[in-house]
Amino acid sequence: MQKFHDKTDINAKKYLTGSNFIDYRTQPRAYKSYPSFFLSFNLDDFEELKFIKNIGKITASKTYGNVKVDLRANPSAGGLYPSEIYIQLRGIKSLVNGIYHYEAIENKITLIHELSNDGVEYYFEDKFQKKIIFLISNAYFRSDWKYEKRAIRYILLDTGHLLGSIYAALELEKIPFNIDFNFDKNSLNEDFSFDKFESFYTSVFTQIHKELECKKLRTPIVNVSACDYQLKENFIEEFYIEAQKDFFPIVSNINLLNDLKKEDLQEAINNRRSIRAFKKEEISKDDFLFITKNIFEFAQKYEIEIYFINNNVKDMKKGLYKNVNLQKEGDFKEIATKLALNQKLSGDSAITLFFTAKNSEEYFYLYILTGFISQILYLRSTHLNISCSGLGAYFDDISKEFLETENNIFYLFAIGK
Known part of the structure; x- marks a missing residue:
């Protein structure tokens, strides 16, 4: 995976010589909608399914000139939203067992395949019928249009953000689940007729519905x-093919949001935003510990190493930390800004985290989990009325030099007031 990562890095030469012009009139549509002859159902009409709208619902709208922009529960690089969600449902009262497409803009699900003895379980190792299965796909051109080859990073992060939103929605209802990266994506992509423009990246499944093995999708x-x-974009399609290793362990028993009360978590989902500027106010050490509760342990379990610069956390030494250990003491606000392509958010924050990982065959999965962790940080920060923003653009080379690591830099994440 290193060759793909290296071809998408940003260094001083690329930054100074790259083109900055984007014709926004050519932006592709950022959502998928099925024709009106497909059956659709409003999520609010089904008590068991109301929680689904928390995954990607519209939480606010802004107007820029004559353009209205809808903000969703999950963030997306550039507001491009490459990710789509398909949901297979069984045993829901008054709803046919089937595969549905989730349409966040209209808070509805659209039936695209009625189930018989078939199902998407066929493409997994465990083929027993599940009650609910979420499948996250990506339409890469939405991101490629703006970010070109570097879009592979943003697509993986957006997948993780959406995965975090699914987790939060399931946590609201205390529904047990597993995250499974290991299924026959190529066959499922083919049976969904994606023609490589869209591809599945990961899945979430809940409890067993019946101990019956599923057949291949019949049509x-x-x-x-x-x-x-x-x-x-051949580069992105080649990356996707080479990234599929299908050996990553199932992710389960996650305890990153279970300490929040249901009403508090719901409020955080409703209010989550990406901040545009900080007031440079300090946050307390207790707030820092609350926001990052269990985060470092979870990341280390999957060999994601988190560095952070403490710019303004009270009662903690300013400096660079690796996980929770101080590496270099000092005021690094200016360098934090520089590393983030001179974005002030990184230096004006209370803390700026750097998600990193070694070059490995698990690149695809670790990048998605980086986005997943970041979505948890969004929600935990929002609960405390503390702001944050992910920063996907940064100097790869000098960031590694400053951190004194050979790890690949995956993401910067700024938290503060």
Whole structure:
């Protein structure tokens, strides 16, 4: 995976010589919608399914000139939202067992395949019927249009953000679940008629519905374009093919939000935003410990190493930390800003985290889990009325030099007031 990562890095030369012009009139559509002859159902009409809207619902809208922008429960690089969600449902009262597409804009699910003895379980090692299965796909051109090759990083992070939103929605209802990266994605992509423009990245499944093994989907699913127009990008398609190793352990028993009361978590989901500027106010050490509760342990379990610069946490020495250990003492606000392509958010924050990992065959999965962890940080910070923002653009080379690591830099995440 290193060759792909290296080809998407940002260094001083690329930063100074790269083109900054983007014709926003050419932006592809950022959501997928099935034709009106497909059956659709409002989520609020099904008590068991109301929680689903917390995954990607519209939580606010802003107007820039004549353009209205809808903000969703999950963040996305550039507001491009490459990720789509498909949900297979069984045993829901008054709803046919089937595969549905989640349409956040309209708070509805659209039936795209009615189940018989078939199901997406067929493409997994455990083929027993599950009650609910979430599948996250990505329509890569939505991100490629703006970010070109570096889009592979943002797509993985956006997948993780959405995965974190699914986790939060399930946590609201105390529904047990597992995250499974290991399934026959290529066959499932083919049976969903994606034609490589869209591809599955990961899944979440809940409890067993019946101990019956599923058959292969009996008919291909109708192809509906995820964008209003699309262009091929061989680099991203090649990355996707080479990234699939299908050996990553199932992620379960996650305890990153279970200490929040239901009403507090719901409020955090509703209010989560990405901040545009900090007031440079300090946060307490207790707030820092609350926001990062169990985060470092979870990351280390999957060999993600988190560094952070303490700019303004009270009663903690200013400096660079690796996990929770001080590496270099000092005021690094200016260097934090520089590393983040001179974005002031990184230096004006109380803390700026650097997610890193060694070069490995688990690159694809660790990058997604980085986005997942970041979504948890968003929610825990929001609960305390503390702001944050992910920073996907940074100097790869000098960040590694400052951190004194050979790890790849995956993401910067700024938290503060």
